[in-house]
Amino acid sequence: TGKPLHKLIGGAHRESVRAYASTLFPDDPTDTGTMRDRARSALGDDFTAIKFGWGGFGDAYETDRELLAAARDELGEEFDLMVDAGMVWGRDVKRAIKDGTRLDEAFDLYWIEEPVYADNVEGYAKIARNCPTRIVGGEEEYASYGFRDFIHRGEVDGVQPDVARSGGITHMNKIAALAQEAGIPFFPHGYSTDIVVAANLHLCAATENAPLLEYCVEDSPLRWELIEEDFPVDDDGYVEVPDDPGLGITIDWDTVETYRTEL
Numbered sequence: 148t149g150k151p152l153h154k155l156i157g158g159a160h161r162e163s164v165r166a167y168a169s170t171l172f173p174d175d176p177t178d179t180g181t182m183r184d185r186a187r188s189a190l191g192d193d194f195t196a197i198k199f200g201w202g203g204f205g206d207a208y209e210t211d212r213e214l215l216a217a218a219r220d221e222l223g224e225e226f227d228l229m230v231d232a233g234m235v236w237g238r239d240v241k242r243a244i245k246d247g248t249r250l251d252e253a254f255d256l257y258w259i260e261e262p263v264y265a266d267n268v269e270g271y272a273k274i275a276r277n278c279p280t281r282i283v284g285g286e287e288e289y290a291s292y293g294f295r296d297f298i299h300r301g302e303v304d305g306v307q308p309d310v311a312r313s314g315g316i317t318h319m320n321k322i323a324a325l326a327q328e329a330g331i332p333f334f335p336h337g338y339s340t341d342i343v344v345a346a347n348l349h350l351c352a353a354t355e356n357a358p359l360l361e362y363c364v365e366d367s368p369l370r371w372e373l374i375e376e377d378f379p380v381d382d383d384g385y386v387e388v389p390d391d392p393g394l395g396i397t398i399d400w401d402t403v404e405t406y407r408t409e410l
Contacts, residue, residue, distance in 0.1 A: 152349040159352040163385040166362040168194040172202030176210035179217035186221035195384035200231025231260040240270040251280040271301035286336040309336040345394040352388040
């Protein structure tokens, strides 16, 4: 049709999407210097939000607190700070509630992502009812019926399906509609290539309840060299939605050839 994807799935609610820098906690839970460096880097790159995940988070409340204190000290009070717990609390719902509440009260977290194992839907509900911050998740879920259960039984405050796992664009639209019906945001997961970033930009543009774009800032050739286009973050922390046909991207086949796996 010669049209960008967002026009084919309902039209754009926005021309750009606010991005959050997505990065990792240091592996060493006492490494507050790395937290400061990554926070300063996000500030310097014009982001207005950052998410730290996995790494050494969850080793102990005391080190979790020091890591987040270092980041918040660099970022200031107006910068949105998210935590991806990476299911670190396992099935320990009480610890997730206790530590999550204390960390939110100390550092005003925008959300806590994946606090417990993905199949612990009842645990999600207990945490969501008792934690003051948003509780989100869903990158380990796949089908719309799974997300329906996750939204209604898990009582989450936002869903994070991954376009490369959850049935592609069409199925992501169905999940977004479920979230909108429930009155919660749609936060597509995207910790990989610019192909996924492009798809998520179109999905966020065409979805009314999709205010944020995950923007991985980790150093990887598959993240930065797989397509010819760039999606820069502007001075206000937003990324422009592509307006060329389809996803608006061009695959760099030299990169594919370099990193492909022999079957």
